[in-house]
Amino acid sequence: MFTKKVFISSLSIMFALSGISVVQAQNTGEQKTNSDISELLTLDENNSEFLKTLMKDGYAELGRYKVEKIKDNVYHWDEGTKKLPGGATDENGAMNNPSSMYFVLSEDGVVLVDLGNGSQNEEDIQNAKTIVESMTGDKHLSIIITHSHGDHTGFGRSKEVFSNVTVDNVYVSDADYDVAFEAISQFDGKITKVHSGETVDIYGAPYEFNVVNAHTEGSLMITDETHEALFTGDTFGSGFIWALFETNGGNPLAALDKGCSLARKILNNNPSLSILAGHRWQQFWEDNAQRPNEMSIQYFNDMAQVISGLLDGTTISNSYTAASWAPDAVELSSNGAKAKIDTLPKYIEAYKKAVNQMQEAYVYSGSDQLSIESANAAAAPTFVVYPDGNMSDEEAEKYIEASGIKEIVNRSASKVYVARPANGVEFTSDDVQGFEAIVGKIGVSSNFKLIGIGNGATFINQNLASYMNFVSGLALVNPEKGMDVNVSVPTYLVTDNDEIVNTYVKANSATKTEDGYYVNPESHYEVVAVNKDTGLDAVSATKDAWEKVLKKFGRIGNYSDVYKETATWYSRPLISGNKEADQARKYQYFDSVDAIDNIDRYVNTQDLDNDGIDSLWYEYIPEQSKDAKEGSVPAVVLFHGNTNDPRTQYDTSGWAQIASEEGVILICPEWQGHTYQGYTYDPMTDDLNATADSDVITMLKLTEEKYPQIDQSRVYISGLSAGSMNTTNAGLSDSKYFAAAAGHSGPFGASELNKKAVAENKDKYDMPIIYFTGDGDEYCKGAFDTTESNGGLQVAQLYQELNDMEVTQLEDVLEADAYLYGVPWTKRYTIEPTAENIAKIDVGAMENAKGIEISMARIYGWGHWNYTPDAKLMWEFMSKYARDVNTGETIRLDKQTPETPTNPDQKPSDSNEPTKTPAKNDTVTSTTTNVKTGDSTQVMPLAVFACLSALAFILVVKKSKKNN
Template sequence: MLKSIWNGCRRHFCNGEKPKGGLSMKKKKLFGITLALALYTMSATAFAQVQFSSNESSFETFEEACVNGPAAMAEELGGAYISDPCLEEYPAETTYIYRSSARWSATSAGYRKNTILQVYTDEKFESKEAAQGYLESLGLIDIIEEAKGSIILVNPIGESFSKADARAYYLMQAASCNLGGKTTIGEESFTCAEGAYYGGTTYRYVIGIGDGATFINNYIAPTFDDITRVAGMILIDGKMDRIHDVAGVVPVYMVNPSETALKKYQEANDTNRQGYIKDVDVYFNQDMELQKVLVKNTETVDLASEINYGYYNLLIKNMRVPVVLAGLHSYSHDYTDRNWDSAPYSLGKRNAFFNYETEDGLIIEEFVGQDTFQDYTIKEGTIGLFGRPAEVGAYIDTWYEVVPEEVKNGTAPEHTVPMWLALHGGGDDPLQFLDEMGLMTLAGEERFAMIAPIHGAMFTVGFDVLPAVVEYFLDKYPSLDPSRVYVTGYSMGGGATLHAINGNAKYFAAACPNAAAIFNTEDEVVNTDDLDLPILFTTATYDFCGYGGISGHAAVPNPEDPYDPEHINTSYQNRINDYLTLNGIDTVEYDFVNYPMSGFRGDEYTETLLNNEYMSRTWYKYNENDVPMVGLNITDYLPHGLYQEFGRICWDYAKHFSRDLETGEVIYNPYVK
């Protein structure tokens, strides 16, 4: 029978013992536990959005983390926290948690970006100090301190890994992916602490060593729900039973794999080409560049060297964006109510940045507490998002600039580099938004610049300040091309995109509102000074903002069936007609019988399979010159959430447009690559 950590937690409560370990390696602290569970309550406080926490690094046993996590999160974020009840059956004395200093903060959805390295090894540790020394010897502590996030170090329950460890893997996955998840005890609601304390979703990586690699091959890789949440793996000296198959695509670096294991990962990734880089063989899919298997065979394995190679040459090139319908493909019915307990997470290309710079030369700068836009403060009586009073006196004081190095150092010629005003959704972090929309990767490939303000408080007064943000950015960098300024956003940011162009369309060559939360009134006019404006609306079949809402200009879901009706909602219908009128194109009389989903035929229609997983459909309406001025894009099966292919959809539309700065005329070039 497995020993549970919860008896230990009760013992701390009843006897008033100090939990071993603590919040930092420098200081230990006693935390009380009530209701025989590891929970903690602090008075709720309205915390400003910040990028990183102020935590010191820490190394704890799993049991200590269950006690310390709720207290730490309550102190940092306010409110009531508890260790996730799904961990009640997690096996004791098997797991250690290392948390880097300055993790991504849970004051926004940016904490999805915390890197998680799950390490499975059959090496036994006589003490916590020995376990920490093991991680140091592998170079993993240096890696995670650079990346920001956590390491979860796991030993087998028994002498070797078995099916019981696979159950433990699922429990850890359920808890560490449960970002912002709630649970109720009696009549009191608690937030589960693990997601904020040491969890994450987008950068989840697995390292298996020896029997740990064999365990991953035989138990985790064959399980669709598990393997399709992993963005990449390093497997050293692992074997695999022939009866098993790898259940989904996963990039992997394999050192001394068995013949069977190598073959199974090649099949899963559908590798059809091969090459090599020095002593590493590379097997890859020619059409899907992330589907690859790197292999090294060596008589002498230097663990730290191989982990370093696999991390920097494979893992950080990939991410998993958790945009999938809740509960889909979860293999257990126990905890399907957990946030993000579904599969597959979408495998995407990552443009990692360290010390605010990417490998391909994007420079990222954070500006906090600035008074540049102080003239655009919210006045008394202003109505904000969802009809609530806006925060009087608030203004945009924090933003991020993502600029190619040739713009930053002045070597790019004047007026040659396009730019995006990028507007995050409610609760999102601007950098996380750029990353999970695929814009960070595209900026490196296509060499455009981006400015991404924290703008939530300004949602309904963006007409004035957002064009001012563009003007500021253009004035700051002479290399930016004022004729190729584009604006995009998701959800709240999609609505803000409309506010920006309605405020002053002359700044923008094209707009792409994604899943736009449209809360404008019916009598609000589109104020664009008689300028044409190319615009592409995107949504998805499980996106309540653009699809299935039932009321007026605002997307209000049907509480009995939020996906009813099965077509774009009236908020999108009305806005499409608004911009058809603006661009001198006849409006649409919607007919969802003959034209399901869109309600109109369009002058052009295309279908594209995105990332080899979701069908995307686009309808365009032409003006009198056969220019696709208004578009609608609908992607199958995605819920309301960021998806890395949306950035590409927006760029592939907007890049064809520019604006003549003297006449204001829109110029369309269909030949832009």
């Protein structure tokens, strides 16, 4: 029971983090009987042999046709049989594409949904006539046409089929009437045009008609709650939709997207509705690898995913050849999604353009250009520009091109918004609303830059001061005097007005360090750069602002003292709508990777397991480590969060700075598989590294071979959220490859595989591990308690057992320790906030006889995301450890008595030894680098690292010798 609970909660975390809402139909367990809804009706068996069979078996064939019972009072008429089903080829070699029609029986009459392909063949017509007459009996018939296409109106051309039944009404959408009329003209005078949103009572049952104009202009989705049916015709297809026609003003995909939302809403309200589509054979077709089977709400979720993926490049596009009249057609699909969309490139472009379009701004988006070569992912800079009064789209286009913004946006797969004044002339206080509309489209994890020029700068200066707390870089070119600014904001100014300069200098608690440059002595993030050349043009000023301020910092809002419920998730909008909370919320600065210039990135794709599919990973090689001596450079494998990008941990975790300063090599695997520009990379693990030797290890070994400077005794692992789960798991299952581990926004608890790995490895290896978790984290905050289901306690128990420590029993847990998972830590300390770090952190730790620690930290007010100052704390923890690559023993570097090697330059005799030279190259260089940055406070701890690192080599070399 206990294990199951944890398993389920892990799963829900996985889904919750995926950003895709997983909607499950609610099964109340209580099946409604049809007598509750409408009486179960029987057909008169004596009418025909066909009907006798249908009543007996729920299935009957007649010539080329079959009829089957779907549910009480609902029958499916298919233009295919068992012998010649959909997708099979007939005697002429043509593929059978039968349409589906449905009979709905009511006390007062029968509804027939659609009229199929029809037939010219006399035998077929007689059989169709028998079916219609049998199903209608002595009642009247009404017909609903889902859409105008010939394969759904065909029998309308046969008067014979309906010659003996009374047809009351034929319903067709207003928009499809003209095209459909020719086929159904025999019913002229009985045709009722329906409109979207209209509900019509047919034989005592309400039918709600909704138009989704993606397949035809008037394609219907019809809700019949009485008979628990949702008739969709080809409105959403039956596994794939043909959105190949000029509907919705040339934007069928927008209509489809809207229709999917409506369908989901309808199905959420009525989970018992069966989706009865226009070609049922397609959803059961054996040759269709992604058969949706009985379609459910998931089909619409999947279709929505295919559409939304067009905006971030995760949708797969292949050429589509089934429609010979549309040679440039493409088929859109998405990893794991069952629904496909066949459409034309011009409709994709129209959709993307319309999504980005807004009245308040000209929008240029590079987000669909996200590829494995893009510069960054989660922390990509997004720009909002207020120009000097109204700017035409052509002028805006020209400005972003010339200023370099377009290039940055393209390489970062982000966006730029050039605002338009509400009055069409210049910006006034009326444009604050427009600012909120623009910002409402931008998520917190974005790296938000605000630029104002002339009138635009004045508008910002006079109206937006209270929004500065989420701006990571502000540039004002020739603003007029404005409001007081009460929060810090990294600022670039073109002005000769000292009063304006002083406002921002004061807001940043900055002091002058050189002419035109001010910095807060306690925070390198809080800067003001001033250019007094007021004649500078907008393009040159923008370029200068990027170099001097804008590229340097990001700012993530994940912290709130006053509004904890919104402090839990990074993707919530910058403006929550609660003014007090929005202005009080704290935002954490981080160093933007755009300003790092001493790290080379390598993108790797390789098939690691010989299944024909490449895996993807990134290597980040700092300058200091490039030509470093063999076995001298530590490396850290960074696991991203669920469905995140492999670059995210480099961009947003703070590890980029550690690498830049310390010369550590970073390896960022796409462990989960992810689609970029249509190619889906192979996941490196199926179980988040809970079992040993996944493709992550294959990748690591390849990387170690490629970079002999990597010190294999100092390879570490770290990760965020689902990446934290990978870290927990690999720390137990792959202990021998890693010297220490650090998780962020986890621990999540113990699995059976974890316990198995502990049992296998506890006599062989130890593993030091540390976790950092926010107590505003919606997935983890509940774990700060003293129950056995608390994820921290469970993970502590795993690592206590692995590390040969006393395992905490539930009865030993004290209520007073709930703030740190109830674990009886033997060492506790608190890290207070500083000008650079906004959060207080409580840390608990315990260590075994050999000095191997388990540690867990609580970040007050922080949500579910990286907190960048932690990277340094993780590194301080992890770099204390090395693992003897021969014995597997963990070495506590800082607790060793310094020993002078007899001959430090002597190489071990065995040339296969991975650690050959007691090199100090990396750490010495990093000290130099640090001095270069002018940050003198960094030099001391680095010097200590240098000593420690040197010690590590001495120790490893000694150990190796002993073993030889």
